[in-house]
Amino acid sequence: MVVGPPSERLDAAGWAVRTLTDYHEFSTPGRLLSAHSLVISILPEIVWLGHGIKRRFEESSTAGSLVTSAVHAAVGVGALSQAVEWLEAGRSFVWSQILSFRNRLDELEEQHPDLARRLRIVHAQLQSSIHPPSHPNSETIAAEQDLPFLSSHTEADRHRGLAIEYGRILADVRRQPGLEGYLLPKKLVALLPSSESLDGHVVFLNMHDCRCHALLLAPEGTLATVSLSELSLDKAKKLRSQWRLYLRQHGVRERGMTTQHRPQSNDTAVIRVLICIWEWIVDPILQALNLNERNPKSDCIPHVTWCPTGPLTQLPLHAAGKYDVDDGPHVYDFVVSSYTPSLSALARSVDAIAKQRPHPSVLVVTQSDTPGLSPLAGTALEGKRLQEVFSKSHISSSVLNGEQASTDTVRAYLDNHTWLHLACHGLQDPKDPLQSAFALHDGRLSLADLMTTTADHAELAFLSACQTAVGDEKIPEESMHLAAGMLAVGYKGVIATMWSIRDDDAPLVVEAYYKKLLTLRASSRLGKAETGAAYALHEATKQLRDKVGEKEFVRWAPFVHFGI
Incomplete structure (x- = not known):
């Protein structure tokens, strides 16, 4: 029986880990892994749904080192499946809580309709309590009527009461035969896509004080590990600091920057x-994967999906290379790079696209002169070029520009389009990620709003805005940025930016991306688990790099692909 507050139990489990690590005469691999397993199992209670969002982020920031320590121990004894499972269970607590509200209840509805009804009601209440949307939907209103006693409580008490009720319902569900593991951390076999194999390797990067490792997950589900002997957590933090200094010195704050770049003294440092x-x-x-041979045919380059942790989440792994010598190696010579916030996010996208690949229909939203924000003249050209591209390819599209792109209108159009292109200002809210938003003509379209509107057939999103893939360095494991949010909303692949983009570069990248994407889609060469977005962006950034020069990192390297 579990006894004591979660914080005290976590302290005790942590003491056991430290004792078994420091005093080898008392330790065995099994005992050490059991102690780490106990730590991991307590963390969801520490980052409890009933806490306010600020406290959950604070608790999550302290959990990172506990998780990486557990993964390090598992790798050390060859328990690679356990290592991946712990990486998954110990990351993105807040996103996992948000996504749990979006789980389909069809199976539960068939077997236990009363439990499904109770869960659906509390889901709607909790979602409204945590992130009230600008436009409440009918389910939220109905839930308010089913739980009227909550309306008299303070918001904090109301939220805690809902979280407690949610826990009780989950406990009732898990008492049913066959549902004992409902919404609990999954084993590796359950984390993998159920319908199709992954497209290329997934590389998990674990940062630990003692040693850093890469876990290599092959498409068929086998695992291998690479010791990154030259890397340390301290070195990674220094690399992140130097990279951030480079970006600050180049003034990349928001889209619209068109100042001519002038080489500065830190260019040598950033190289x-x-x-x-x-x-x-x-x-x-790449050597461990035997992917270190150049292939001039870009469509044939292997695909790798990076899942970094810690300081590496804010470094451009996709731009790594030796730029100090002519014809030096670069990562883009050998592989096409994508990113994912977690394995489960990737698997959800693979399974969804394998079931149904809808015919493209594109919603293009451009904001060249958003009230109260700096003008983005390039978005008008961007929208015009896209209309031409889609018209020539006979792709259905709708374009909303300026005053046409109100929050209500965009919301109304979303369900009728599988692709979304947003050329506007992006506004990140580090305190509450679901209030991060896209600035439209009459206000913000937040992720909380999108959570209530986006249909299951949403496929690809291109966020042609500033810093849409930048998380908070204090909580890197939470992937708190707009790109991860769009995956959570239901998009299978997202193009985003790690830092601000030049207004005159965006139209070139956007046009090249969609032309390549439509060519790939027409070729019938894509597998069932592919959208083509990663390869299309690879080609588009190559064209920009060829134009501006490979050492203009600030211009071509911000564009990244998340998902599939």
Whole structure:
């Protein structure tokens, strides 16, 4: 029986881990892994849904080192499946809580309709309590009527009461035969896509004080590990600091920057950063995967999905290379890079697209002169070029520009389109990620709003806005950025930016991306688990790099692909 508050039990479990680590005469691999397993199992109670969002983020920020320590121990004894399972269970607590409200209840509805009804009601109440949308839907209103006693409580008490009720319902569900593991952390076999194999390897990067490792997950589900002997947590933090300094000195704050770049003294330093990322991280991994041979036919380049942790979440792994020598190796010479916040996010996208690949229908939203924000003249050209591309390819599209792109209108159009292109200002809210938003003509379209509107057939999103793939360095494991949010909303692949983009670069990248994407879709060469977005972006950034020069990292390297 569990006894004591979660914080006290976590302290006790942590003491057991430290004792077994420091005093080998008392330790065995089994005992050490059991102690780490206890730590991991307590963490969801620490980052409890009943806490406010600020406290959950604070608790999540302290959990990272506990998880990486557990993964390090599992790798050390060859328990690689356990290592991946712990990485998954110990990351993105807040996103996992949000996504749990979006789980389909069809199976539960068939077997236990009363439990499904109770769960659906509390889901709607909790979602409204945590992130009230601008436009409450009918389910939220109905839930309010089913639980009227909550309306008299303070918001904090109301939220805690809902979280307690949610826990009780989950306990009731797990008492039913066959549902004992409902919404509990999954084993590796259950984390993998159920319908199709992954497209290429997934590379997990674990940062630990003692040693850093890469876990290599093959498409068929086998695992291998690479020791990154030259890398340390301290070195990774220094690389992140140097990279952030480079971005600050180049003034990349928001889309619309068109100032001519002038080389500065830190360009040599940033080249050294990218060399270190190559030598310490990327090259050893590509060698282990036998992916270190150049292939001039870009469509044939293998695909790798990066799942970094800690400081590496804010470094451009996809731009690593030796830029100090002519014809030096670069990661983009050998592989097409994508990112994912977690394995489960990737698997959800693979399974969804394998079931149904809808015919493309595109909603293009452009905001060249948003009230109260700096003008984005390039978005008008961007929208015009896209209309031409889609018209020539006979792809159905709708374009909303300026005053046409109100929050209500965009919401109304979303369900009728499988692709979304947003060329506007992006506004990140680090305190509450679901209030991160896209600035439209009459206000913000937040992720909380999108959570209530986006249909299951949503496929691809291109966020042609500023810093849409930038998380909070204090909570890197939570992937708190708009790109991860769009995956959570239901999009299978998302193009985003790690830092601000130049207003005159975006139209070139966007046009090249969609032309390549439509060519790939027409070729019938894509597998069932592919959208083509990663390869299309690979080609588009190559065209920009060829135009501006490979050392103009600030211009071509911000564009990244998440998902499939």
